[in-house]
Amino acid sequence: MSKSLVEWAKGGDRPPIVAAAAWKGGDGKSTLAYEVAYQLGATLADFDWDKGGASGSWGFRPELRVRAPMLEAFEKGKTPTPLRGRRKPDLIPSHPDFGLNQPPPDRVADALEQWVRELDSPLVADTHPGGCDSTYGVLQPADVVLVPAVFADKSLNALEGMLEELTDYPLYVIPYMVKSPPARMRKRLRDMTTRFGIPVGPAVSYYSWIPTRSRRMAISSEPVSKQAAPFVQQIDRVAAGVMNYGA
Amino acid sequence: MAPDGLDDLDQEAEGRRQRRAAPSRRSRPPKSDEERRQERERLDEERRERERREREANESKPEPVPEPTPVPAGKKRDRPPSIPFYPDPENEEFLWTVAEAATARREKIPATAVLRLAMRRLSQQMTPSEIVRELSGPVQTGGKMGRPRR
Known part of the structure; x- marks a missing residue:
């Protein structure tokens, strides 16, 4: 297993696996995973079967497709062929039926190890909110687990539960959708991450235009709009943090 | 390891706090004791001058304006009935x-106050019958009342 992307670039035994997980929905996992995958030149594997996941953002519509790459990959034990698009990451899309047909965690972990070796490129896996079989399976082989931390009471409650449960995983907390958080919330996140010894990455601000954005290409794809430049700069820093995680 | 996002957020919050605490460039610098004393003296001088002018104006007035009758506490003051007034161009x-002229003195004199003053002066100068005689003839538009008959 590679300890970091830097080491992998120097000749590690397999490309790294990055997971994006949170025990609460709507905290920005999919957007974060999408942009980081694009920045790292990674394949994005979407394990979130809900419509609001990364596959929908990418433009994948399962109702128009005959094949379901994610389901077939687990049925046949083969590495799926990622979908390719311009100005967006390669995608292994999810399927609405995946929620009911989740393989056990160990099988998901083995499959990810196989996929990342055969694809020979880093893999970013977006997960379904909360702890479920596929999410636990994704977390097992992950070299870094991106955890968006939103400064809201419910989100921090969920995060605290997640850090307690997954304290031995390589978690990387990213303060996300940040807009002038009060001191008590900053202190709460600081206390939490210190207590569990979890590293905190660079913060990503709140951008009101992102939730209403209708374009499917990655925000950080060139040419970057003037409006998006500050966001892309922050995502660059997150990607750099992921590259150097554990180094 | 990449920079800690929480450190950045703490620094930003500290920066905001310092900006709030710093005096605004728009606000005036605090005045010294000497400046405060001079300003107080200037204001006193202006007040004395204003009072002197008012006193002189009151002395030269031909007649004092009658004080309005005090309204007993708890009783709502009856508003006089409004009467339409159709001014001619003059x-x-x-x-x-x-x-x-009132605006030039930073005052506000409504038309109704001017009319009340005019009525007061008129009542001192003319009797009602003199007014009727003065106005009879030219202001009457026909002298007939009611629906025009064929």
């Missing part, structure tokens, strides 16, 4: 001139 021009 009246209108004169009222406008009065308003203009």
Whole structure:
């Protein structure tokens, strides 16, 4: 297993696996995973079967497709062929039926190890909110687990539960959708991450235009709009943090 | 390891706090004791001058304006009935001139106050029968009342 992307670039035994997980929905996992995958030149594997996941953002519509790459990959034990698009990451899309047909965690972990070796490129896996079989399976082989931390009471409650449960995983907390958080919330996140010894990455601000954005290409794809430049700069820093995680 | 996002957020919050605490460039610098004393003296001088002018103006006034009758506490003051007033162009021009003069002194004199003053002066100068005689003839438009008959 590679300890970091830097080491992998120097000749590690397999490309790294990055997971994006949170025990609460709507905290920005999919957007974060999408942009980081694009920045790292990674394949994005979407394990979130809900419509609001990364596959929908990418433009994948399962109702128009005959094949379901994610389901077939687990049925046949083969590495799926990622979908390719311009100005967006390669995608292994999810399927609405995946929620009911989740393989056990160990099988998901083995499959990810196989996929990342055969694809020979880093893999970013977006997960379904909360702890479920596929999410636990994704977390097992992950070299870094991106955890968006939103400064809201419910989100921090969920995060605290997640850090307690997954304290031995390589978690990387990213303060996300940040807009002038009060001191008590900053202190709460600081206390939490210190207590569990979890590293905190660079913060990503709140951008009101992102939730209403209708374009499917990655925000950080060139040419970057003037409006998006500050966001892309922050995502660059997150990607750099992921590259150097554990180094 | 990449920079800690929480450190950045703490620094930003500290920066905001310092900006709030710093005096605004728009606000004036605090005054010294000497400046405060000079300003107080200037204001006192202005107040004395204003009072002197008011006293002189009151002495030269031909007649004092009658004080309004005090309204007993708890009783709502009855508003006098409003009466329509149709000014001709000269009246209108004169009222406008009065308003203009009042504005120059930073005061506000409504047309109804001018009319009350005019009524007061008229009542001192003429009797009701003199007024009727003065106005009879030219202001009457026909002298007939009711529906015109064929």
